[in-house]
Amino acid sequence: MPWDEGLVNSLVYDAPDPKEGRVLGYAKAVNEALEIALKQDSSVFVFGQGVDDPTAMFGVTKDLQVKFGDKRVFDSPLSEEGMMGVSTGAAMNGMRPVFMHNRPDFILLAFNQLVTHAAKMHYMDNGLTKVPMVVWAAIGRGWGSGAQHSQAIQGLLLGVPGLKIVMPSTPYDAKGLMLSAILDNNPVLVFEHRWLMKKDGIVPEGFYRVPLGKGIYRRRGKDVTIVGASHALELGLQAANKLAAEGIDAEVIDLRTIKPLDEEIIAESLKKTGRLVVVDTGWSMGGVCAEIGCLAAEKWFDSLKAPVRRIGLPDIPHPAGYTLEQFFYPDVKRISQTIRELVHQ
Amino acid sequence: MIRYDYHGSGFAGWQEKLSRYEPAFLLKLFHDMLRIRIIEEEIERRYWQDHMKSPIHLVIGQEATSVGACAALTRADLLYASHRTHGNYLAKGGDLKAMLCEMHCRINGCVGSRGGSMHLMDKSVGMAGSSAIVAGVIPIATGTALAAQMQEESYVTTVFLGDAAVEEGSVSEALNFAALKQLPIIYFCENNFYSVQSPLYTRQPKREIYKWAASYGMPSVVVDGTNVLAVHEAMQVAVTRAKQGGGPTFIESPVYRFRAHGGAGDDSKTGYRDVAEREAWEKVCPIETYFAFLKTAGLIDEQARKVMAGEAMAETMEAFDFALASPNPSEADLYTHVYAD
Numbered sequence: 267m268p269w270d271e272g273l274v275n276s277l278v279y280d281a282p283d284p285k286e287g288r289v290l291g292y293a294k295a296v297n298e299a300l301e302i303a304l305k306q307d308s309s310v311f312v313f314g315q316g317v318d319d320p321t322a323m324f325g326v327t328k329d330l331q332v333k334f335g336d337k338r339v340f341d342s343p344l345s346e347e348g349m350m351g352v353s354t355g356a357a358m359n360g361m362r363p364v365f366m367h368n369r370p371d372f373i374l375l376a377f378n379q380l381v382t383h384a385a386k387m388h389y390m391d392n393g394l395t396k397v398p399m400v401v402w403a404a405i406g407r408g409w410g411s412g413a414q415h416s417q418a419i420q421g422l423l424l425g426v427p428g429l430k431i432v433m434p435s436t437p438y439d440a441k442g443l444m445l446s447a448i449l450d451n452n453p454v455l456v457f458e459h460r461w462l463m464k465k466d467g468i469v470p471e472g473f474y475r476v477p478l479g480k481g482i483y484r485r486r487g488k489d490v491t492i493v494g495a496s497h498a499l500e501l502g503l504q505a506a507n508k509l510a511a512e513g514i515d516a517e518v519i520d521l522r523t524i525k526p527l528d529e530e531i532i533a534e535s536l537k538k539t540g541r542l543v544v545v546d547t548g549w550s551m552g553g554v555c556a557e558i559g560c561l562a563a564e565k566w567f568d569s570l571k572a573p574v575r576r577i578g579l580p581d582i583p584h585p586a587g588y589t590l591e592q593f594f595y596p597d598v599k600r601i602s603q604t605i606r607e608l609v610h611q
Numbered sequence: 612m613i614r615y616d617y618h619g620s621g622f623a624g625w626q627e628k629l630s631r632y633e634p635a636f637l638l639k640l641f642h643d644m645l646r647i648r649i650i651e652e653e654i655e656r657r658y659w660q661d662h663m664k665s666p667i668h669l670v671i672g673q674e675a676t677s678v679g680a681c682a683a684l685t686r687a688d689l690l691y692a693s694h695r696t697h698g699n700y701l702a703k704g705g706d707l708k709a710m711l712c713e714m715h716c717r718i719n720g721c722v723g724s725r726g727g728s729m730h731l732m733d734k735s736v737g738m739a740g741s742s743a744i745v746a747g748v749i750p751i752a753t754g755t756a757l758a759a760q761m762q763e764e765s766y767v768t769t770v771f772l773g774d775a776a777v778e779e780g781s782v783s784e785a786l787n788f789a790a791l792k793q794l795p796i797i798y799f800c801e802n803n804f805y806s807v808q809s810p811l812y813t814r815q816p817k818r819e820i821y822k823w824a825a826s827y828g829m830p831s832v833v834v835d836g837t838n839v840l841a842v843h844e845a846m847q848v849a850v851t852r853a854k855q856g857g858g859p860t861f862i863e864s865p866v867y868r869f870r871a872h873g874g875a876g877d878d879s880k881t882g883y884r885d886v887a888e889r890e891a892w893e894k895v896c897p898i899e900t901y902f903a904f905l906k907t908a909g910l911i912d913e914q915a916r917k918v919m920a921g922e923a924m925a926e927t928m929e930a931f932d933f934a935l936a937s938p939n940p941s942e943a944d945l946y947t948h949v950y951a952d
Contacts, residue, residue: 311761337761343788343791345781347780348784348785349750349784352750352754352757355757356754356758359754359755361761361762378781382742382747383747388950388951389949390722391725391740392722392948393947395740398951427949
């Protein structure tokens with residue numbers, strides 16, 4: 267839809283410099299990771315409703331079935347819980363499934379298998395059974411997706427032992443983190459964001475990994491620490507760059523994975539800046555913002571010069587309408603204002 | 612009032628089929644059922660002593676389904692179970708000591724005290740998993756069959772489920788997928804008519820479960836769950852089909868649990884089912900009917916049974932002693948294996 271495209275395109279990304287390497291789109295970077303994994307290891311397979319359809323999950327699964335056949339890349343019944351269990355059972359017995367969903371909202375139907383079975387099987391079998399599987403979904407903000415097609419559910423899963431949760435923000439990370447996720451011997455959720463699918467970046471050819479559980483500095487600064495992942499971090503980074511002109515020097519940490527959480531990098535930065543802003547694509551309450559805010563209060567209280575600020579979603583369901591959405595979601599302007607308030611406090 | 616009758620015909624007609632089986636095999640089926648019964652009764656007898664700090668779901672009355680089904684499987688074939696695991700695990704070749712250690716919360720339990728009675732797993736004998744979320748393992752078993760098919764492995768996956776499991780949506784999803792992909796799997800439904808204390812008629816319309824399963828596009832049969840030979844025969848057909856690439860099979864097996872859903876003793880007196888109903892089914896006890904059948908055939912007598920029972924009892928006592936003397940886990944054991952390396 268043109269108005270929706272306009273909304274997505276309203277976020278302008280810094281264009282990568284082709285002199286620094288090969289420029290690749292986000293979806294293509296993930297596609298490349300899947301292709302490499304499928305080529306490297308015959309136990310990897312990719313499935314989920316629509317993986318072979320013409321839109322190919324934003325292009326992420328494009329041509330994979332042509333290249334690897336319909337035994338290893340296949341469309342599936344919608345059956346969310348059933349297929350999550352099928353994925354778990356296959357992973358427990360020698361395979362490395364990548365189970366794809368268009369929207370995280372549908373994963374809610376599969377919580378029994380994901381939370382109560384896949385995440386716990388290794389522990390319940392006293393370390394003998396492994397569940398190396400990847401569950402992939404793209405958060406679907408915008409286009410009137412509303413309460414049931416826009417949800418970012420990572421906060422609901424943050425407290426589940428045994429799971430890992432990956433939330434990339436760049437094409438480079440999306441590829442490297444996906445390869446790490448597939449090679450990991452645990453159930454790993456990869457939450458992409460629909461708005462990032464159009465982002466370009468420098469992406470090396472061939473195999474490389476970005477480690478799970480390690481954050482990275484996207485910007486160095488001394489006045490305030492902005493921490494988060496995925497699209498929210500992109501907004502935070504843009505806000506930080508904007509505030510530099512006003513003399514506010516923000517440090518930006520991309521967590522890359524929210525579970526395991528790289529506490530060290532946050533603590534290190536906070537010791538320097540004394541101010542913390544947590545950004546997330548999900549609800550502030552009980553989610554990534556809440557957890558990191560709590561960690562700051564519990565472990566790094568002595569570093570804090572000011573209260574922690576959370577920039578997630580309000581405790582309200584996602585509205586569908588275009589105008590309501592603008593009030594609902596944080597944007598660069600609102601994030602900037604929060605940071606200003608915090609620094610000048 | 613007897614709400615759920617026995618509709619089988621016992622071992623009528625089986626005399627003619629007897630020559631198909633080796634006498635040792637026929638006696639082993641009896642031995643395995645008797646052994647499970649003796650172990651279960653001993654667990655029940657000791658349960659009040661409070662050394663087993665684990666919920667239990669006894670299989671007393673349902674021995675023929677586990678034993679008959681597992682007799683058609685090899686060690687390499689995989690078995691999944693729900694919460695009523697004891698019979699499945701023992702029939703699959705599970706280690707009695709490891710099972711009792713698990714129930715006594717000891718470190719050398721088959722899963723190191725992380726499961727208890729409801730979550731017996733043991734890769735060494737093909738006990739691939741069990742779940743307390745009634746239908747929880749059904750999709751997992753289905754995924755296992757998918758893995759076998761993709762890797763061109765020859766093992767067959769069997770999953771035990773109860774009548775209430777089919778009320779959970781994931782069973783429908785799993786059957787649909789298994790039929791779609793023609794997976795090498797057997798869904799073995801023990802219909803014992805009660806889910807905890809809820810009778811079947813409050814939960815499902817009047818129709819037969821195996822017919823419902825057939826609508827997913829797979830062969831589906833009903834077989835007398837008190838007749839160990841009938842169960843074995845149905846399983847053999849299903850296993851052969853799966854191994855030859857013929858896809859999944861659903862087997863419904865009506866059977867009765869002589870005890871409460873959980874814990875020791877029967878709870879029929881609470882009124883959710885009639886004591887007379889249990890007593891009627893006890894008359895077709897899978898062990899006694901099979902014993903009578905073998906005795907008529909001249910394959911066993913009271914004395915031989917006594918010897919068998921004595922051996923099983925001695926083994927059980929030794930396993931209990933072993934469990935009670937086994938070490939408890941340490942605090943450090945709590946923290947291992949949250950994540951795989």
